[in-house]
Amino acid sequence: MIFEINERRVIPNWRDFKRTWQLGELNSSLRATNKPLNFNLERAVSDWKTNSNIGNAADLVNSAYVSGLKSSQDVLDAVEFIRANRDQASASLLDLANSFFAEEKSNSQKSLLELDIETVEEFKAFIDKKTLPKLIHKTRIKAHNEFNNPIVWVELARLHSIVGQEEKAEKAISVALNLAPDNRFVLRSATRLFIHNEKFDKALYFLKKSPRTKSDPWLTSAHIATSSIMGRFSTLINSGKSLVIGGNFSSYDLTELSSTLATLELKDGSFKKAKPFIEKATLDPNDNSLAQLEWLSKEDNRIIIDPQSFTNVINPFEAFALDHFQKGNWKEAFNNCLKWFLDIPYSKRPVQLGAYIVGSLLDDNETALFLLKAGMNANPFDPILLNNLTYYHVISNLMDEAIHYFNSLKNIDFHSLSDENKITVQATFGLVAFRSGQIDIGESFYEQSIRSAELLKNDHMRISAILNYTRELIIVKSPKKDHYIDLIDKMEIDDDFNDLITIRKKILGFSNDYHFVEHSDKQ
Structure with missing residues (x-):
């Protein structure tokens, strides 16, 4: 599996009302x-x-x-x-x-979770309980008994979203929006739902419709971030800047907006203009802005952030997961991915990162598959989850199951994928071909993914594709294997790519084991 941390935006996190209120x-x-x-x-x-x-x-x-x-x-x-x-x-x-x-x-x-877990076994037990259908039924009854309570309808929408019931989730959030079209909790929840369902115009429509959006920094941030995802210029950027410098709001109320504005300035190439917004965002961050700052620090080395030093941030799991991942602390990174997923279980990012860590770096493919399947509940047609399920089933020699997900993956519109995701899928097509005995086709797909990564100037994906390709060449005892083993042995890998350094070590050890077996066979 090729893992890539994609571009991040400060989209509102969506929790139940009680925890959102407790977070301030x-x-x-x-x-x-x-x-x-x-x-x-x-x-x-x-x-x-x-x-x-x-x-x-x-x-x-x-x-x-x-x-x-x-x-x-x-x-x-x-x-x-x-x-x-x-x-x-x-x-x-x-x-x-x-x-x-x-x-x-x-x-x-420093944790507000619906369920605290300490081990993978506890996580699996929670997922296996399958309590959500009962909770949805109970919440649906409550919503009809308290029809004019928008908070209950928002919670019903959240629960439907967690199990991938997109249409039902949108119906419930529509009721909440009709009841409370200017309520911050309702608007931010609706924004996250519509973005999750890739209905960005709907998210912007309701934010624009509310007169509160322009004067509330939490909503202004959501408007600017949503517009940015769509590649549009937000009409609220200037008013957002005025809110930040106006002195009428606490640093906590401004932290998401400040990190959003910092992201825009950096994207436009101006560190000087971004710096005051970064400083403002760090005064009293929440989990979302802290994760954004951590992500920005990896994009620009002039930004120095230590998430562990922000001891007052509640639910800092995403920032901690990214920080530990960057430092090569695989177990700590994975544990934070589990808590990140339990905090916002409709999100696919903790699933993607967590599965990559536990499968490719900690050699536990079974847990990687379990986590990916849990993520599929809320994202049943996501191409990258389908891709990663295919990958780990193949790596686990579960070819029948792999082909099931691979057939679904083949049905996606390849041209609709991002350039990075195309590389990932190309490499997985190569893996399936290798393990199906179609060596020439497998080589073609892997070499195509490597060339695509080179064209994008994406070193992480290029090296990752080469490493996976080398492993397959070793397994089939291809004449090309010696060239690629020598290539990865001498390859310079950036110190920031601790994951690739770890995987290279595994593959070089793997090649030595195969060399020993071949030598023994000849004896």
Whole structure:
């Protein structure tokens, strides 16, 4: 399999409402500063300590919430008191106390997942439970019982999207958009769904339609990023820049917009103009902007980012996966891919990267196949997932299963693929031909993929194709194998391509094993 980290944009991540709210992405958009208000809690603390009852606990927690001074032990004690005496607390007070508890928990764990997993076995057990159909049924009933609640319809759309039910997901999100066309959560969720379904015009339509988009940095960012994917100039770029420099929003509210603007400036070739937006994005990043900054740092070595140093970012799995991958820390990278997938299970990027790591670098093809099949739930017709399923079935000598996915892969419109994806598919066609005994055809496809990568000046894909080709030449004992073994042995590989260095070592070891077997046979 040839893996390539494709171009990234700051598209909104889509989670359930509770986790999105806990992450702070739904707070009031107009916050002049990150600093807490000048608010004295001494009296409330004194009253609480003197008489620890529900009323004084409520006064302290409410005061702490308004002031932003949430982290003192007295406040946390009051929160625990309210939660322990829930029968005496109002629903709104209990919700407030629970939000403190969730925030404190997330600050200590840096993780807000629907399910926390520590091992591959736990991941497989979760996927195998097949609980989503039951959850979809339950949510559908709730949506019809609470027809005017847009949040439930958004969640129904998200669940349908996770299992690849595109039409049902769009019907549910349409109801939510009719009920709350200017709601940030609804609009950002709809944007992600339409982009996931490659209906970019629809995403832009609803963003343009809302008068809030121009004044809300979270929505402005989504508009600019969506336009960029489509190769269009966003009419909100200048107003977005004004929002960033205006001083009316917190750094957290501006982080996605700042990273989006930085990406545009770098794409236009201006590091000088990008730099202030990069600096703004790093002040208080969320998981999405941190991943974008990490990706940008690999595109431009003038950008220096250490994702591990941003200790306050919750759900940093994508940035951590990319960082560990770049450094050659395969196990850490793979574990973060699993959590990244569980965080946003409709996304194919954690599946693609995770399968490549565990299959090609950690030699666990079984887990690679399991992860790819899990990704197919939300992306049943994705050509690269079909390609990678074909690849790992072939490598595992499961040719019947491989041909099943290969036949689906042959039916795709090859010309609709990106140039990078064409190279990937060409190489896989070569692999299938080799393993089917059609050596000449296999050589032709591999050599074509190598030439295509050279024309694109994509060294990573070129070297990767050569490495895979060499392995197949060794297996069939082709006369060409010695040339290619010598080629990859002497080949200079960029230090940033730790994955290719690892794979080359495996193939050179593989060639030595084959040489030993051939020599023994001759004896």
